[in-house]
Amino acid sequence: MLxxxxxxxxxxxxxxxxxxxxxxxxxxxxxxxxxxxxxxxxTMMSSVALPQQTLIPAIRExxxxxxxxxxxxxxxxxxxxxxxxxxxxxxxxxxxxxxxxFMRMLLARMFEETSTAEHGxxxxxxxxxxxxxxxxxxSTAPTGxxxxxxxxxxDHLSGIRPSWRFIDFDVENTTPEAVQRDLVTAFDxxxxxxxLVWILHHAPATDDxxxxxxxxxxxxxxxxxxxxxxQVLHVVRWSTTIGLPELESLTSVIDGFxxxxxxxxxxxxxxxxxxxxxxxxEDFKSIERFQLDFDGESSLTGDWTCLAxxxxxxxxxxxxxxxxxxxxxxxxxELGSERMRSMIRRGDGASGRARIEIGVxxxxxxxxxxxxxxxxxGIEAHAGDGGMFRVWDDIKNELFVSYGATxxxxxxxxxxxxxxxxxxxxxxxxxxxxxxxxxxEVLLDGGRPAALGTVVRVLEAVLADNELALVPRVDEGQLVxxxxxxxxxxxxxxxxxxxxxxxxxxxxxxWHELHPELDEPVDPATLRGIVLLDELDLHLHPxxxxxxxxxxxxxxxxxxxxxxxxxxxxxxxxxxHELVLLDRDVEGGVRELDRQILSFSTDQVYxxxxxxxxxxxxxxxxxxxxAADGDATEVALLMYQSEDLDEDKxxxxxxxxxxxxKKFKNRGVS
Amino acid sequence: xxxxRRPTVSLPTLRDAAGKGYRAAERxxxxxxxxxxxxxxxxxHWNEPDVRGALYAMHGRSCAxxxxxxxxxxxxxxxxxxxxxxxxxxxxxxxxYFLSCSLCNRILKREIFPLVAGTQPxxxxxxxxxxxxxxxxxxxxxDLIAGGCLRTLWDHDVCKVVVDTEDAVLSARATETIRFFKxxxxxxxxxxxxxxxxxALDLLERIDNGDDQAREEVRxxxxxxxxxxxxxxxxLADLAPHLLPDEEQELRWWVDExxxxxxxxxxxxxxxxLVGEDVxxxxxxxxxxxHVVWLDPPVTSRATIESWIGAALTNTIRALDS
Numbered sequence: 005m006l007x008x009x010x011x012x013x014x015x016x017x018x019x020x021x022x023x024x025x026x027x028x029x030x031x032x033x034x035x036x037x038x039x040x041x042x043x044x045x046x047t048m049m050s051s052v053a054l055p056q057q058t059l060i061p062a063i064r065e066x067x068x069x070x071x072x073x074x075x076x077x078x079x080x081x082x083x084x085x086x087x088x089x090x091x092x093x094x095x096x097x098x099x100x101x102x103x104x105x106f107m108r109m110l111l112a113r114m115f116e117e118t119s120t121a122e123h124g125x126x127x128x129x130x131x132x133x134x135x136x137x138x139x140x141x142x143s144t145a146p147t148g149x150x151x152x153x154x155x156x157x158x159d160h161l162s163g164i165r166p167s168w169r170f171i172d173f174d175v176e177n178t179t180p181e182a183v184q185r186d187l188v189t190a191f192d193x194x195x196x197x198x199x200l201v202w203i204l205h206h207a208p209a210t211d212d213x214x215x216x217x218x219x220x221x222x223x224x225x226x227x228x229x230x231x232x233x234x235q236v237l238h239v240v241r242w243s244t245t246i247g248l249p250e251l252e253s254l255t256s257v258i259d260g261f262x263x264x265x266x267x268x269x270x271x272x273x274x275x276x277x278x279x280x281x282x283x284x285x286e287d288f289k290s291i292e293r294f295q296l297d298f299d300g301e302s303s304l305t306g307d308w309t310c311l312a313x314x315x316x317x318x319x320x321x322x323x324x325x326x327x328x329x330x331x332x333x334x335x336x337x338e339l340g341s342e343r344m345r346s347m348i349r350r351g352d353g354a355s356g357r358a359r360i361e362i363g364v365x366x367x368x369x370x371x372x373x374x375x376x377x378x379x380x381x382g383i384e385a386h387a388g389d390g391g392m393f394r395v396w397d398d399i400k401n402e403l404f405v406s407y408g409a410t411x412x413x414x415x416x417x418x419x420x421x422x423x424x425x426x427x428x429x430x431x432x433x434x435x436x437x438x439x440x441x442x443x444x445e446v447l448l449d450g451g452r453p454a455a456l457g458t459v460v461r462v463l464e465a466v467l468a469d470n471e472l473a474l475v476p477r478v479d480e481g482q483l484v485x486x487x488x489x490x491x492x493x494x495x496x497x498x499x500x501x502x503x504x505x506x507x508x509x510x511x512x513x514x515w516h517e518l519h520p521e522l523d524e525p526v527d528p529a530t531l532r533g534i535v536l537l538d539e540l541d542l543h544l545h546p547x548x549x550x551x552x553x554x555x556x557x558x559x560x561x562x563x564x565x566x567x568x569x570x571x572x573x574x575x576x577x578x579x580x581h582e583l584v585l586l587d588r589d590v591e592g593g594v595r596e597l598d599r600q601i602l603s604f605s606t607d608q609v610y611x612x613x614x615x616x617x618x619x620x621x622x623x624x625x626x627x628x629x630x631a632a633d634g635d636a637t638e639v640a641l642l643m644y645q646s647e648d649l650d651e652d653k654x655x656x657x658x659x660x661x662x663x664x665x666k667k668f669k670n671r672g673v674s
Numbered sequence: 675x676x677x678x679r680r681p682t683v684s685l686p687t688l689r690d691a692a693g694k695g696y697r698a699a700e701r702x703x704x705x706x707x708x709x710x711x712x713x714x715x716x717x718x719h720w721n722e723p724d725v726r727g728a729l730y731a732m733h734g735r736s737c738a739x740x741x742x743x744x745x746x747x748x749x750x751x752x753x754x755x756x757x758x759x760x761x762x763x764x765x766x767x768x769x770x771y772f773l774s775c776s777l778c779n780r781i782l783k784r785e786i787f788p789l790v791a792g793t794q795p796x797x798x799x800x801x802x803x804x805x806x807x808x809x810x811x812x813x814x815x816x817d818l819i820a821g822g823c824l825r826t827l828w829d830h831d832v833c834k835v836v837v838d839t840e841d842a843v844l845s846a847r848a849t850e851t852i853r854f855f856k857x858x859x860x861x862x863x864x865x866x867x868x869x870x871x872x873x874a875l876d877l878l879e880r881i882d883n884g885d886d887q888a889r890e891e892v893r894x895x896x897x898x899x900x901x902x903x904x905x906x907x908x909x910l911a912d913l914a915p916h917l918l919p920d921e922e923q924e925l926r927w928w929v930d931e932x933x934x935x936x937x938x939x940x941x942x943x944x945x946x947x948l949v950g951e952d953v954x955x956x957x958x959x960x961x962x963x964x965h966v967v968w969l970d971p972p973v974t975s976r977a978t979i980e981s982w983i984g985a986a987l988t989n990t991i992r993a994l995d996s
Contacts, residue, residue: 292714353714588715595718599952611776623861630832631858640831643865657872658831664875665829673878673914 013039014066015047016059016088018080027126031072031098034123039068050084060227063088073099073107076334082110082217086224089131097129104129110217114187116180137184150197152190152219152226168201169193173218187222194226213393277532278395278402279307279564280326281370282363287349288377289321289358294593296322298566302579306557310540310578311568312613313586318593319568320409320434322586323536326566327406327431329362329373330534332396333383336375338428339435341382348377359386366395400427403515403533403563407441407507408433409542430514434538441510447494450482455516457525459483459509465528465559466508471547472498476505483509500545504552511535511560532562541571553577572609576601585613675739675824675851676904678732678814680769681970686995687722688766695719695766702762706798716765720752723955724995727962729773734899734928738772738814739783739855740863743901749959751779755813756804759785763798772814777862778855787811788850810850819904823848826867826905828912833867833905834858870895870902874909881914893917897924899931921973929967929982936960936987965991 069088376386644654790808825838880888
């Protein structure tokens with residue numbers, strides 16, 4: 005409680021920004037010092053993703069506001085700034101030096117004058133009072149719905165909601181005067197707004213993002229100056245996957261927007277799925293340098309790449325790099341900056357930084373996604389092209405899933421990662437070997453009939469004529485398998501089938517999560533997306549090992565598959581242009597395959613491709629005894645047995661050989 | 675393992691200023707001389723057709739170490755006797771190459787080169803002392819193997835390979851070589867060797883029963899260019915020395931096989947069964963193999979070899995390195 009006449013300073017910060025946690029204590033100390041004696045310093049968390057009901061009264065109460073700026077979450081900081089500024093509070097922004105360049109750019113664009121003071125490694129920005137612009141006042145009763153968001157959504161929205169009015173900024177405006185004119189126009193409109201839809205764009209730290217932050221600023225101002233309780237700020241997280249529980253809770257917040265998911269366009273570039281075209285790595289995990297183009301022309305159906313090579317060749321590392329690069333730095337950080345740091349290669353000649361560059365085709369255009377892992381920040385965008393942030397946004401609406409080597413399903417629930425972004429959860433088994441797959445709850449508890457229907461279609465094709473006579477079907481909203489009259493749940497399936505069925509089901513469920521408008525099961529051939537799959541052969545029944553890839557080629561032809569395997573049966577399902585044989589002894593890390601192996605026997609694949617002895621170690625042990633002068637009879641007998649010779653015949657054959665040796669030694673050969 | 679004779683040739687890839695192997699070696703030397711850095715990766719120029727061809731000419735189609743048959747789709751690895759990771763200056767030297775199966779190369783040998791305990795591998799500065807390096811593996815070219823170090827007991831139940839020398843240094847190498855390449859403990863290898871020996875015994879039985887075709891067949895199998903030929907040569911030496919083929923005969927069979935392979939390749943290509951770069955590569959390797967045999971025949975003369983392969987092919991292979 006504030007004592008009478010005591011001044012208060014409020015520090016607002018974004019709890020979803022991981023860096024803010026580390027510096028909030030330091031900022032608090034600085035504010036206490038600068039605010040002087042008798043000023044009560046409070047801190048308050050708020051985020052664009054959280055309801056704002058508490059933020060506005062708190063700011064209204066405060067005498068001065070300090071925004072703890074983080075370049076990670078510039079939208080939140082901009083919104084907080086907007087609220088404080090519209091309420092006429094003295095507002096300052098404070099940040100670490102290294103964090104400040106984007107804020108500096110934003111302030112320079114919006115205000116004519118700001119002053120800067122340095123305190124240790126913190127920097128404080130203050131908007132000068134002369135720089136304030138007058139907000140217009142509402143002349144009429146509030147009416148209508150206004151949208152603050154990129155013009156690129158206007159076409160779509162105006163088709164569905166012609167009465168909605170759009171407010172946006174001219175991206176070409178770079179002078180404070182022009183921006184302020186836009187702001188005044190915006191406020192004039194917003195004064196009359198009954199409600200506001202703000203299409204929140206995920207804003208990475210680029211120049212384009214300044215516009216996003218200005219929208220957030222305006223949204224904050226709208227919040228602050230809204231003078232009736234009926235006016236609600238609707239925050240629509242444009243780039244978050246639609247149809248998730250998150251959206252449901254959002255929908256419940258937004259009165260009158262029950263048909264929200266029809267308002268949102270699905271996919272700006274429907275039909276143009278994201279495709280991975282190349283990867284380049286430097287100092288990532290054990291890989292010093294690696295480069296690969298996914299452009300092999302295969303004689304077989306589908307878009308497949310299979311990474312092969314001995315253990316330790318870096319197969320899993322390449323998949324992890326792909327997952328990180330495709331998720332991008334913001335989501336990558338959700339995996340933990342420690343995990344990111346641990347992926348930097350150490351040792352001789354290591355640069356201390358890992359680089360991941362992924363070439364993709366996005367909406368028909370080539371884009372290079374580029375991230376860097378470093379000690380300092382864990383992971384950051386680095387020197388890619390401008391389009392990469394859009395890709396990282398859009399991939400949240402794409403089917404992009406990873407399955408690590410220990411993916412599996414049991415009947416327990418693993419909730420450790422339920423707080424992460426869905427896209428991150430979908431890649432989690434690639435990084436944490438003890439994680440359950442993302443859709444585990446659906447597989448345990450049942451889910452949307454349409455999704456399960458699609459699962460059954462895929463599984464029917466993959467399991468056709470399987471040896472265990474498993475027949476998938478949906479029973480009372482749950483995925484079950486009939487087997488000779490018995491009814492099995494997914495986690496009760498035989499080991500050799502459970503893993504593959506689990507990730508295939510997860511794949512389909514994810515597709516339906518991304519497409520909640522689909523009320524009926526879909527033709528699996530319509531699925532588009534990217535699947536990273538480590539050790540395709542894992543836990544796979546031998547009959548499935550032979551059949552799985554050819555069947556997936558047929559049933560899911562729209563997926564880009566990037567897989568690894570140890571199984572010769574799986575390897576010989578690939579065209580040589582689809583196979584990438586990792587070999588550290590070769591320049592560039594990839595051994596060129598100069599022949600097809602589709603006709604190879606498993607032995608030949610083992611020896612020629614995998615460099616592994618295709619026999620058991622048990623026999624080797626017995627031979628070691630013979631080599632050390634043990635009796636050879638037993639081992640010889642084992643050696644003589646084959647597909648053609650049973651034990652009795654082998655015994656006869658050995659005896660015959662001994663007879664011949666004895667005979668010829670006695671009298672020679674003529 | 676058997677004794678090999680390395681032909682005296684210089685191959686374009688490793689010799690010419692424009693040769694990929696020569697250029698890589700030169701780059702590595704320069705880097706060493708300028709900054710003392712050693713190469714961390716190597717282009718696999720040892721797979722160029724001239725190099726592989728020369729190795730075929732020298733080996734036949736069997737692994738230098740375990741003598742297993744190299745099936746047609748495992749053409750064999752070009753193996754660095756002294757691993758390139760340490761002996762980087764030997765990465766593009768023909769003298770350091772053998773043809774081996776992928777098992778011996780990739781699983782057993784890898785980058786390992788055992789030396790007598792307490793001795794260090796030679797460095798680039800000591801490159802001239804290679805002959806005196808205290809290695810523990812037999813060198814199929816420098817160490818006399820069959821009848822000198824190793825002996826395959828064809829009459830043993832699992833056809834064991836044993837040390838057969840009094841010389842302490844060679845004996846140590848032979849012992850390590852048997853262990854290192856699992857000559858007696860790799861089940862697939864032992865099984866293959868037993869199969870070759872029992873197959874030959876069956877042929878001897880047929881000869882005994884008056885089958886003359888078997889006589890020719892067992893002699894061919896005892897060729898030093900054939901898989902496990904040494905085991906069979908030992909068997910014939912013990913049981914029927916008159917059947918042992920002489921060196922010229924062995925070379926003739928091998929040359930005939932190379933010529934037949936070339937003809938087969940042509941035939942497959944004509945019928946559209948094989949297309950593309952693979953065909954050219956295989957043809958080039960086979961021609962280089964014949965070229966090297968012709969250039970430095972282990973026995974007989976160039977003229978004899980020309981008479982074996984005919985004028986047309988002679989012209990082709992003579993033109994290879996002109």
